[in-house]
Amino acid sequence: xxxxxxxxxxxxxxxxxxxxxxxxxxxxxxxxxxxxxxxxxxxxxxxxxxxxxxxxxxxxxxxxxxxxxxxxxxxxxxxxxxxxxxxxxxxxxxxxxxxxxxxxxxxxxxxxxxxxxxxxxxxxxxxxxxxxxxxxxxxxxxxxxxxxxxxxxxxxxxxxxxxxxxxxxxxxxxxxxxxxxxxxxxxxxxxxxxxxxxxxxxxxxxxxxxxxxxxxxxxxxxxxxxxxxxxxxxxxxxxxxxxxxxxxxxxxxxxxxxxxxxxxxxxxxxxxxxxxxxxxxxxxxxxxxxxxxxxxxxxxxxxxxxxxxxxxxxxxxxxxxxxxxxxx
Numbered sequence: 001x002x003x004x005x006x007x008x009x010x011x012x013x014x015x016x017x018x019x020x021x022x023x024x025x026x027x028x029x030x031x032x033x034x035x036x037x038x039x040x041x042x043x044x045x046x047x048x049x050x051x052x053x054x055x056x057x058x059x060x061x062x063x064x065x066x067x068x069x070x071x072x073x074x075x076x077x078x079x080x081x082x083x084x085x086x087x088x089x090x091x092x093x094x095x096x097x098x099x100x101x102x103x104x105x106x107x108x109x110x111x112x113x114x115x116x117x118x119x120x121x122x123x124x125x126x127x128x129x130x131x132x133x134x135x136x137x138x139x140x141x142x143x144x145x146x147x148x149x150x151x152x153x154x155x156x157x158x159x160x161x162x163x164x165x166x167x168x169x170x171x172x173x174x175x176x177x178x179x180x181x182x183x184x185x186x187x188x189x190x191x192x193x194x195x196x197x198x199x200x201x202x203x204x205x206x207x208x209x210x211x212x213x214x215x216x217x218x219x220x221x222x223x224x225x226x227x228x229x230x231x232x233x234x235x236x237x238x239x240x241x242x243x244x245x246x247x248x249x250x251x252x253x254x255x256x257x258x259x260x261x262x263x264x265x266x267x268x269x270x271x272x273x274x275x276x277x278x279x280x281x282x283x284x285x286x287x288x289x290x291x292x293x294x295x296x297x298x299x300x301x302x303x304x305x306x307x308x309x310x311x312x313x314x315x316x317x318x319x320x321x322x323x324x325x326x327x328x
Contacts, residue, residue: 006290007059008040011102016042019099020054020106023090037292038221043109051109053085055221056102064096065144067103070220071095073137073198082132083216085110110216112209117237120250125213127254130203130231133217135258137198141225145198148226150190153275154183157282164285171306178313182274185320189271194262196225203231228255229265233272274316281309 016031031042031054040056057067071087075095078086087095088106097104115122158179161167167175200207201222208215224230235251238244248266255261284300287293299305 007101008056008290008292010100011040011056015100015102016044016054016056019056019097019102019104020044020052022099023097023106025052037287037290037296052088053107053109054104055107056104059102063144064103067096067105069142069144070223071105073142073223074220076140077133077136080132080136082136083129083210083214084133084220085216085218107218110209110218112211112216114205115208115210115215117205117235117247118243120246121213122215123235123247123250124254125210125215126208126235127232127251128257129208129215129217129254130200130228131255131258131261133200133231134197134228134255138195138259140198141196142198142223145224147196148193148224148230150186150193150271150275151183154179154186154278157275157278158183160282160286164288166285166300167306168303171303171310174310175306175313178310178317179278181317182278182313182320185317186271186275189268192264192267193227194265196227198223199226199228199231201226201230204234227265227268228259228261229268230272232261233269236269270316270319274313274320277309277312277316 013031017027020027026047027044028047029045031044034041034043034053036055038061039058042054042056043051044054045051062070074084074086077084085107088108089095090097095105097106115126117123158176161175162172200217200220201224202219203217207219208217210216232251232255236244236247238247252261284293284297288300293300
């Protein structure tokens with residue numbers, strides 16, 4: 001059987017430059033590849049010394065309507081003076097562009113470093129930033145983006161892993177049993193999601209950039225309808241009870257500068273952590289035909305990785321059976 005090259009294989013530096021210059025820019029230098037696997041992202045600078053992040057969307061992942069909703073949300077946030085990077089638009093107001101079969105977007109480059117989650121000042125600032133995003137997010141709804149679904153998303157992730165070749169005869173039934181147990185737990189929490197608003201969706205510290213107590217939120221590629229906790233739970237990393245309460249206090253105090261936070265959503269922290277564990281492995285197996293993935297994640301083919309994944313899922317099963325740790 002003939003193997004077709006991955007679509008991104010044709011995305012050479014020359015084509016990146018040609019795509020950007022087709023919009024009326026002139027790039028005196030080569031594009032610099034940024035760390036991204038789902039899409040292909042490059043840093044470029046133009047002849048006016050402006051720096052741009054160019055995102056080439058993975059073919060067939062999002063529809064044009066879904067991408068335009070991402071862009072419209074970013075524009076709405078920028079208009080409200082929330083610290084985000086809204087996409088550049090041409091004279092016709094278009095932010096989603098095409099070149100040689102690829103769809104791409106330009107974003108103004110935002111410099112900075114990731115925050116420190118043990119720093120109370122940073123935690124307050126992060127809560128305030130996300131609260132500002134959500135104050136805008138609750139004003140409307142997505143029509144084309146998906147909504148958080150603790151039931152369906154678990155089954156979707158489980159089926160992708162079980163359909164792959166990576167689990168051995170010992171691991172496969174253990175994985176299925178754990179997924180069934182976790183699915184039952186998460187599906188029950190799905191009835192408690194509460195208010196769904198527009199959120200960034202993948203709010204880890206790699207998507208927050210800034211200095212001191214001033215941060216901006218980037219990469220809304222996974223924005224969706226979800227409860228507010230979806231953008232907060234990854235900030236809660238502490239294991240020690242004292243530090244846990246400090247993180248909660250600082251983040252929520254900052255958040256409530258802009259909107260109230262429903263405390264009962266804290267019961268979703270561990271279910272959402274479990275969902276991310278399941279979906280991450282499913283994402284890796286689903287993207288394995290992309291040449292970037294075997295290079296970046298070679299350990300996926302090692303049985304030891306899957307043994308470790310099973311141990312993590314078992315730990316999460318036990319955590320879900322215990323009393324919620326993050327309820328304030």
